[in-house]
Amino acid sequence: MNNACSQHAHPHRLVQQPLTELTDRLRAGSRKVTGQREAILDVLRRHASPLTNREIHAALGKNDCDLATIYRNMHTLTSMGLVKRFDFGDGAARFELLTDASxxxxxxxxxxxxxxxxxxxxxxxxxxxxxxxxxxxxxxxxxxxxxxxxxxxxxxxxxxxxxxxxxxx
Amino acid sequence: MNNACSQHAHPHRLVQQPLTELTDRLRAGSRKVTGQREAILDVLRRHASPLTNREIHAALGKNDCDLATIYRNMHTLTSMGLVKRFDFGDGAARFELLTDASxxxxxxxxxxxxxxxxxxxxxxxxxxxxxxxxxxxxxxxxxxxxxxxxxxxxxxxxxxxxxxxxxxx
DNA sequence: TCGCCTGCTGCAATCGGTTTGCAGCCTGAT
DNA sequence: ATCAGGCTGCAAACCGATTGCAGCAGGCGA
CATH class of the missing domain: 3.30.1490.190 (Ferric-uptake regulator, C-terminal dimerisarion domain)
Incomplete structure (x- = not known):
């Protein structure tokens, strides 16, 4: 009963990635590491708890970006290995970035x-x-x-x- | 690793109830066992898998009832002990009625x-x-x-x- | 350098699940 | 009979999320 979890043992599942690997994957897939994406990852890195799209939007300053674009970017980042969680009882997805390589x-x-x-x-x-x-x-x-x-x-x-x-x- | 689950051991949690206990609780709380509520419970009883509000609505015949009233009734029934589940990946709540007393x-x-x-x-x-x-x-x-x-x-x-x-x- | 292609973004509209305000109805108690 | 409270249908609204569209920016080949 520890962190030995089958989600990580299964070959089909991307292992949760720290920031640098996410940006590397973006580049590898001809996607861009835009300022907004960097800012999103920075917000996630500074928060201990998983954040919703809205919380990320608020943290970025509502005037600087569009919520729909946040949704799109979170989708992109999730496909690069960022962890998306649905399970906090309010129906909103939350995103989580691990800051160490473990x-x-x-x-x-x-x-x-x-x-x-x-x-x-x-x-x-x-x-x-x-x-x-x-x-x-x-x-x-x-x-x-x-x-x-x-x-x-x-x-x-x-x-x-x-x-x-x-x-x- | 069996069905010994803390959710049932905890005194604060209503134990999942079969149909008759749900209707008894309705009556005990000066709520009514209306035809629609009986029909909802009947639909649930005949289905092995948990159903969404929409599925219940469809099973009842869309013309016979209002979806909003289904939502209200499911809320009421949940407060009487019917089990509500959120965890099937599509964001829709599902309801489940146990048919035996166990x-x-x-x-x-x-x-x-x-x-x-x-x-x-x-x-x-x-x-x-x-x-x-x-x-x-x-x-x-x-x-x-x-x-x-x-x-x-x-x-x-x-x-x-x-x-x-x-x-x- | 000039286009061109592709991806990114903001804006507005849309969607699906859910909730709520309102008015009318039914029922049980007084 | 009357009254209060619960139930219902209808319509509108809410919220998280998605999508279509147009404009923009950057990379790449001709």
């Missing part, structure tokens, strides 16, 4: 009330995932795993919210 | 290409989740876990799709 796979623990995000090293065990894939005849099996709960601060400050509308399935 | 928790394995859904019994181990919660000071921790891959049929019929846009994070 293959630092992780999941997240999200506070149901204040949306605080904590990085988690726990992961679904590879051997179980492989057995699962074999059992059902699937290949290229990956998973999404996110945790939700009440963070220490919200435990103190808030009465319990209605548990029936908790987001995790 | 506490039959499960997750899903979704085909990236044809969206086929397979119920699976594997779950993130409770003891790890509890340790995780304690380690970070969170309470009421639950999780979302979904698996994605290529189903046997799509392995035969389709060339590999671009792995860089695979949906799981």
């Amino acid at each position: 293959d630092h796979h992780h999941h997240h623990l999200v506070c149901n009330q204040c949306s605080a995000i904590v990085e988690i090293e726990d992961c679904f065990p590879t051997e179980y995932e492989e057995a699962l894939a074999k059992r059902h005849g699937f290949t290229a099996v990956t998973h999404r795993l996110e945790f939700f709960g009440t963070c220490p601060r919200c435990q103190k400050s808030t009465a319990a919210v209605d548990p029936t509308i908790a987001r995790p399935s | 506490d039959h928790h499960h997750h899903h394995l979704v085909c990236n290409q044809c969206s086929a859904i397979v119920e699976i019994e594997d779950c993130f181990p409770t003891e790890y989740e509890e340790a995780l919660a304690k380690r970070h000071g969170f309470t009421a921790v639950t999780h979302r876990l979904e698996f994605f891959g290529t189903c046997p049929r799509c392995q035969k019929s389709t060339a590999a799709v671009d792995p860089t846009i695979a949906r799981p994070s």
Whole structure:
């Protein structure tokens, strides 16, 4: 139960890339490392938590770029290996850039009330995932795993919210 | 690695309910078991896979009800314990009704290409989740876990799709 | 150097899932 | 019978995301 995760063992999946490899891949594919893309990556590098398109847009200064172009650039960067996450409960995609060269796979623990995000090293065990894939005849099996709960601060400050509308399935 | 899942052990979370308990709860809360709600639950009961609001709407016959009312009713039913799932990769919520009285928790394995859904019994181990919660000071921790891959049929019929846009994070 | 091709960008429109305001209806309690 | 509250249909709006279009910029060959 550590960061040994099948998502990284599978040959079909691009390994999450630090900044320099992303820009190298852009160049290798006759795409350009434009100022906006550099700025996007810089914003991601300076933030510990994954950011939404809107948050990136705001961080760049709303006047300097178009939100639609951010969406397009995030799509491009994702195809270069940037990690896109969908699993924070609000339906918005988030993007995450690793700043060191290590293959630092992780999941997240999200506070149901204040949306605080904590990085988690726990992961679904590879051997179980492989057995699962074999059992059902699937290949290229990956998973999404996110945790939700009440963070220490919200435990103190808030009465319990209605548990029936908790987001995790 | 079975269906022992912390989501059910936690006292704050409503246990997933079969049809009769949902209707009982409606009545207990001075809500009504209207014809439309009965029809919705009947549709869910007859389908093995979780359904979206639109699918339920279509199954009911588009002329007989309003989509907005379906959304409202699904919200109501969810607050009564019906299980709502967000994790099938297309951004649409899905609803699931258990037809037997057993506490039959499960997750899903979704085909990236044809969206086929397979119920699976594997779950993130409770003891790890509890340790995780304690380690970070969170309470009421639950999780979302979904698996994605290529189903046997799509392995035969389709060339590999671009792995860089695979949906799981 | 001149075009030309390709990719990038801003703008506006659009789409799909979801929510909400409003008015009318039905039902159960007083 | 009356009244309040919940339910419903309709229309509009919201939000994340995508797309068509036109203009622009940079690289490359003639």
